[in-house]
Amino acid sequence: MFDALSDRLEKITAGLRSRGRLSDADLDIALGDVRQALLEADVELSVTNAFTAAVRERLQGEALSQSLSPGQQVIKAVHEQLVEVLGGEALKITYASKPPTVILLAGLQGAGKTTTAAKLANWFKQQGRNPYLIAADLQRPAAVEQLRVLGRSIGVDVYSDSSNPIDVAKKGLKEATRIGRDVVIIDTAGRLSIDQELMNEVKKISKVTDPDYTFLVIDSVTGQDAVHTAKAFHDTLALSGIIVTKLDYDARGGAVLSARGVVGRPVVFAATGEKITDFDLFYPDRMASRILGMGDVLTLIEQAERNVDPEVAAAQASRMMSGEFTLDDFMSQLNQIRKMGSLGGLMKMMPGMSKEMRNAANNVDDGQLNKVEAIIQSMTKKERQNPVIIDGSRRTRIARGSGSSVSAVNQLLNQFTQMKKMMKQMGGGGAPQMPGMGKISGAVARAQMARGAEVPAGLEALNAGLQAGQRTNPPAGGRNNKKKKGGRVTPPKQR
Amino acid sequence: MIFAVIGAVTVLALLLLALRRRSRKSGRVQPVRARAAMPTVLVDDVAQRPSLAGLGSKLGSSRGVFDRLRTVAGAPNRESLAIVEEVLLRSDVGVPLTTEILESLGAMDSGQSVLEHVRAALLANLQRDRSVTTTAKEDHVPVWLFVGVNGVGKTTTIGKLAQQQQGAGRRVILAAGDTFRAAAAEQLNQWAERTGADIVRASEGADPGSVIHDAIGRAHARKFDLVLADTAGRRANSTNLLDELAKVRRIADRTPGEVVETFLVLDATTGQNALVQAKEFLASAGVTGIVLTKLDGTARGGIVVAIERELGIPVKYIGVGEGVDDLLVFEPTAFVDSLLGA
Numbered sequence: 014m015f016d017a018l019s020d021r022l023e024k025i026t027a028g029l030r031s032r033g034r035l036s037d038a039d040l041d042i043a044l045g046d047v048r049q050a051l052l053e054a055d056v057e058l059s060v061t062n063a064f065t066a067a068v069r070e071r072l073q074g075e076a077l078s079q080s081l082s083p084g085q086q087v088i089k090a091v092h093e094q095l096v097e098v099l100g101g102e103a104l105k106i107t108y109a110s111k112p113p114t115v116i117l118l119a120g121l122q123g124a125g126k127t128t129t130a131a132k133l134a135n136w137f138k139q140q141g142r143n144p145y146l147i148a149a150d151l152q153r154p155a156a157v158e159q160l161r162v163l164g165r166s167i168g169v170d171v172y173s174d175s176s177n178p179i180d181v182a183k184k185g186l187k188e189a190t191r192i193g194r195d196v197v198i199i200d201t202a203g204r205l206s207i208d209q210e211l212m213n214e215v216k217k218i219s220k221v222t223d224p225d226y227t228f229l230v231i232d233s234v235t236g237q238d239a240v241h242t243a244k245a246f247h248d249t250l251a252l253s254g255i256i257v258t259k260l261d262y263d264a265r266g267g268a269v270l271s272a273r274g275v276v277g278r279p280v281v282f283a284a285t286g287e288k289i290t291d292f293d294l295f296y297p298d299r300m301a302s303r304i305l306g307m308g309d310v311l312t313l314i315e316q317a318e319r320n321v322d323p324e325v326a327a328a329q330a331s332r333m334m335s336g337e338f339t340l341d342d343f344m345s346q347l348n349q350i351r352k353m354g355s356l357g358g359l360m361k362m363m364p365g366m367s368k369e370m371r372n373a374a375n376n377v378d379d380g381q382l383n384k385v386e387a388i389i390q391s392m393t394k395k396e397r398q399n400p401v402i403i404d405g406s407r408r409t410r411i412a413r414g415s416g417s418s419v420s421a422v423n424q425l426l427n428q429f430t431q432m433k434k435m436m437k438q439m440g441g442g443g444a445p446q447m448p449g450m451g452k453i454s455g456a457v458a459r460a461q462m463a464r465g466a467e468v469p470a471g472l473e474a475l476n477a478g479l480q481a482g483q484r485t486n487p488p489a490g491g492r493n494n495k496k497k498k499g500g501r502v503t504p505p506k507q508r
Numbered sequence: 509m510i511f512a513v514i515g516a517v518t519v520l521a522l523l524l525l526a527l528r529r530r531s532r533k534s535g536r537v538q539p540v541r542a543r544a545a546m547p548t549v550l551v552d553d554v555a556q557r558p559s560l561a562g563l564g565s566k567l568g569s570s571r572g573v574f575d576r577l578r579t580v581a582g583a584p585n586r587e588s589l590a591i592v593e594e595v596l597l598r599s600d601v602g603v604p605l606t607t608e609i610l611e612s613l614g615a616m617d618s619g620q621s622v623l624e625h626v627r628a629a630l631l632a633n634l635q636r637d638r639s640v641t642t643t644a645k646e647d648h649v650p651v652w653l654f655v656g657v658n659g660v661g662k663t664t665t666i667g668k669l670a671q672q673q674q675g676a677g678r679r680v681i682l683a684a685g686d687t688f689r690a691a692a693a694e695q696l697n698q699w700a701e702r703t704g705a706d707i708v709r710a711s712e713g714a715d716p717g718s719v720i721h722d723a724i725g726r727a728h729a730r731k732f733d734l735v736l737a738d739t740a741g742r743r744a745n746s747t748n749l750l751d752e753l754a755k756v757r758r759i760a761d762r763t764p765g766e767v768v769e770t771f772l773v774l775d776a777t778t779g780q781n782a783l784v785q786a787k788e789f790l791a792s793a794g795v796t797g798i799v800l801t802k803l804d805g806t807a808r809g810g811i812v813v814a815i816e817r818e819l820g821i822p823v824k825y826i827g828v829g830e831g832v833d834d835l836l837v838f839e840p841t842a843f844v845d846s847l848l849g850a
Contacts, residue, residue, distance in 0.1 A: 049603055055779030058597050122802065122830075123775060124660030152830065154667075154698035155691040162690035162712075203807040236600035236779025238807035259658065265743040274589060287658075319812065484515075490776075 035072055035086070043087045044069055055266030055302050057240045060274040068094050088305065095301035104254050104279045107223050112195040113145070115186065116255070119215050119246055120230035122203030125258035126408055127156055129230050130200040131291035133256075136282070138169065145194035148173035149218060152202035160200055167289055176204065176319060182218045199224070205243030214386065226253045226334035227282065233260050235268035237249035243272035254281035257295065261286045265304050295338050304473075334439035337389045340389050340397040343429060347382060387415040390424055400426055572774070584613045588622045596626075599810030599847045601781050605633075605817065627844055633813050634840035636822040640797065642678065642734060644766035650729045651720075651735045651760045655753060655793045656773035657785055658741030661801035661827055663692060665773050666736045666833035667699030668827065673702055678733035683711035683723030685716040685756065688740035696738055702832060706732065716740065716752075717759035724765035735765065744785040750792035756791050772821065774810030775800045786815045800828035808847050 035043070042063045051061040055219060108114045116133065127150065134144040139485045146164050148171055150156035157173045172185035182199050189197045203217060204211035217225060226252045229243060255276070257269050260283050273280055312373040329342055343484035389397065391414030396403050401495045403411070403426060412419045524584035585591075590611055596606040609629045614624045644650035652669070652833045654662045663686065670680045682705050692710040700707035708723035716753050720737045727735050737760055742749040772795040789795050800809050804825045812823050823838040 052597060052603050053780060055781070058594060072527075119807070121777060123661060125659055153664075153695070154702075158694045159689070166690075205802075207806055232775075232777070234657070234778050234781040236782075236807065236811065237598050238600075238805070241806040242777070259743070261745075262657065263784060264744050268779065367550060369642035481666035493769045 015232045017317050047091055053265035055236050056267035057237050057271035060271045092301050096298050099273055099297035099300050104281045113189050115224040117224035117227045118230055119201050123230045124230045126230045127159050127200050129256055130198050132289055133374045134169045134198050135289050136292055140195045143194050144169050144196040145189040147199045148177040150200050150202040151178055179217050183221045186222050202365040206242050212249050219250050220444045228254050230256045231272055233257050233266040234262050239268035239271040240275045242436045243276050247276040252276055252278050254278050256282045258284040294371045333436040338433050339437055344389050388417055388422055391415040521625045547838055579833055590823050592626055599808035601810035602780055602814045605814045620845050628792055630813055630844045631819040638824050640821045641768040644768055648764050648766040649724050650768040651737055651765045653760055653767050653770045654736045655739050655789050660773045660775040662773045663695050665821050666738055669705040672703040673734055680705040680734050681723055681727045681732045682707040683720045683737040685720050685738045686740040687712055687714045717756050720760045728764040744788035754792045770795050771797050771799050776800050777807040778801045780809040783814055786819050790819055795821055797824035798823055799825045804828040810847055
């Protein structure tokens with residue numbers, strides 16, 4: 014439905030190549046599409062309208078860049094505007110000079126406050142702090158118990174009693190000071206923004222505890238209502254920031270933009286899963302890519318840079334392009350991927366992913382890496398250097414040795430051969446035959462731009478090469494090719 | 509699965525190529541580029557940062573907006589189209605359905621007002637059988653299974669339905685099938701105490717299927733009338749988690765149990781992702797009805813119109829508060845009127 018706004022825009026603006034700047038009429042078309050995409054991503058209507066107006070201003074009269082297509086130019090402007098509105102830079106937690114630093118969490122029912130409280134406590138613990146949790150949600154049955162269980166699992170004490178939320182918060186804070194904790198996180202009951210009584214209650218909690226930070230916890234799948242909620246809580250509590258949860262759902266997360274746009278406070282943290290550690294600082298540039306459906310290349314690049322030894326990378330890359338890529342190289346890459354984080358997570362950051370691939374990514378667990386590794390390790394050294402020699406009987410042996418099936422071995426070998434061919438073509442300057450590849454390199458370039466870095470000349474050449482390669486194919490052929498490849502994809506069910 | 513691995517390796521390979529080209533350009537391999545890991549303080553200069561904060565004052569104007577529309581007579585004009593669009597989009601009806609309704613306004617009967625037409629167009633999507641089944645075949649225990657993503661109000665909904673069904677004279681047993689979330693069983697237990705329903709629970713991390721199986725066995729042996737089975741909240745984009753749910757449903761459907769209703773619990777504040785949720789849970793758990801919760805807030809839950817239209821799953825109940833009686837039978841007309849702010 015919303016597949017890669019970036020692609021759609023490039024298509025629409027493809028005819029504008031020769032002109033020097035975008036006309037108003039061109040802009041109308043392109044921005045109409047941007048508007049629809051934002052609405053489909055659940056960005057609230059008035060925020061959407063204000064946003065597209067801002068993008069228009071940014072683009073109007075701007076001379077077209079030589080190195081970018083008009084479509085890319087629009088995407089770049091949208092991306093930049095998104096990053097700007099989403100926070101530019103995030104908020105840095107500064108600790109109170111007289112501890113404890115008090116943090117108050119508030120939000121609707123079911124947004125994930127209690128889980129977030131525990132995750133946040135765990136995050137502070139990792140920062141070397143000594144956190145303390147106060148369970149002031151006396152409304153929902155067993156909410157206190159839930160926080161106690163979570164607190165136990167991360168080794169953080171939880172204060173609560175059955176008096177009333179305001180007293181609990183007050184007494185909990187006193188207790189934290191007495192036992193010398195330096196960060197206090199107060200979990201409150203979920204409440205509707207129009208429930209005056211409960212809003213007054215949370216205001217009182219805020220008054221008696223005087224928090225250094227007040228965060229609104231908001232669910233990333235929230236629709237248009239995000240603005241009402243955010244605004245009401247901001248009016249009542251003067252929020253210092255937003256924590257967005259459930260970012261692992263496949264939603265575009267436009268609610269983040271809505272809430273941010275209305276309260277004008279940064280999104281500080283993001284929760285991305287059910288595990289306590291699935292929690293990190295929020296990166297506006299990454300969310301921007303997500304809303305645009307561009308994938309999270311930035312994170313990918315960063316992780317690659319952080320975990321891959323550049324010397325090894327360079328050596329491997331040249332082997333790849335000369336077609337000498339062996340299963341040993343493949344193995345060493347697998348190990349690098351392990352270092353970079355979970356396979357499913359990596360796959361999801363890939364731009365231009367088809368639905369099947371996305372599905373596959375959601376189901377990849379790292380145990381599957383082990384299976385692939387087992388198959389390769391069941392080969393002899395010679396076989397790994399030159400997989401061509403693997404005949405039927407060798408296949409049977411490898412399958413038996415790795416505890417898998419002959420068809421799995423076949424699959425691996427076929428995929429490997431395809432990949433090798435593709436790598437070689439890339440090295441030779443030809444267009445790769447893998448769907449999504451063009452998008453990846455395009456996205457890499459865009460991500461680099463977004464990061465403020467100059468687009469590396471090499472990448473630009475790479476990109477140009479890709480486009481040239483694509484242009485030689487008739488567009489319809491390209492589509493078919495993509496489909497055919499898609500059909501060959503291992504069905505996600507097959508594990 | 510192998511494809512996924514290969515895909516990931518391919519991406520990495522491409523990145524390596526990109527990095528290499530970059531380093532080749534500079535003539536040497538570049539060290540890891542340091543990015544500001546911890547972003548800088550924002551609080552001080554919030555005011556100067558571009559923000560859409562000014563929008564706040566315009567919010568809420570959508571509520572009474574249909575009063576303006578009501579007075580618009582005859583053919584729709586630019587202004588009335590804009591108002592219809594605003595109202596529908598703001599209610600989370602979604603872009604496709606909104607576009608369709610806007611287009612249909614062109615072919616509107618001249619005798620109709622714009623409001624009547626839109627109202628009728630929405631209601632046309634909500635013509636469905638909304639009855640609930642409370643009986644199973646001979647010598648079987650009817651089971652209602654509750655599914656949904658995290659935090660939509662599954663457990664609370666079960667508590668309310670337990671109250672309602674006990675009130676209707678049925679003996680109800682609750683199955684604490686959410687063995688994943690901390691204290692979920694405890695939460696359901698408090699509902700059991702509050703409503704006088706029986707409950708079967710196990711320790712955290714236990715197999716949800718076995719908890720529900722036990723509850724059904726107990727219900728069968730002691731002649732209970734209905735089993736309400738809770739499940740853990742799960743995201744709708746994981747085949748593994750959905751497969752697990754399908755398995756739980758199969759177990760619940762095994763003699764002497766019979767799953768007569770599978771309720772998808774949906775949060776009214778949810779946007780377009782609700783459609784994805786409905787699609788996935790329909791495929792894996794055979795959803796027979798929707799419970800739309802949290803309608804007492806400012807959200808309108810318009811996405812259920814798109815869900816009923818596309819997937820044909822009827823909304824059967826709505827949740828309107830935290831109290832034990834805050835559960836109502838879904839009424840399409842009242843819902844549409846509330847959606848339109850009429």
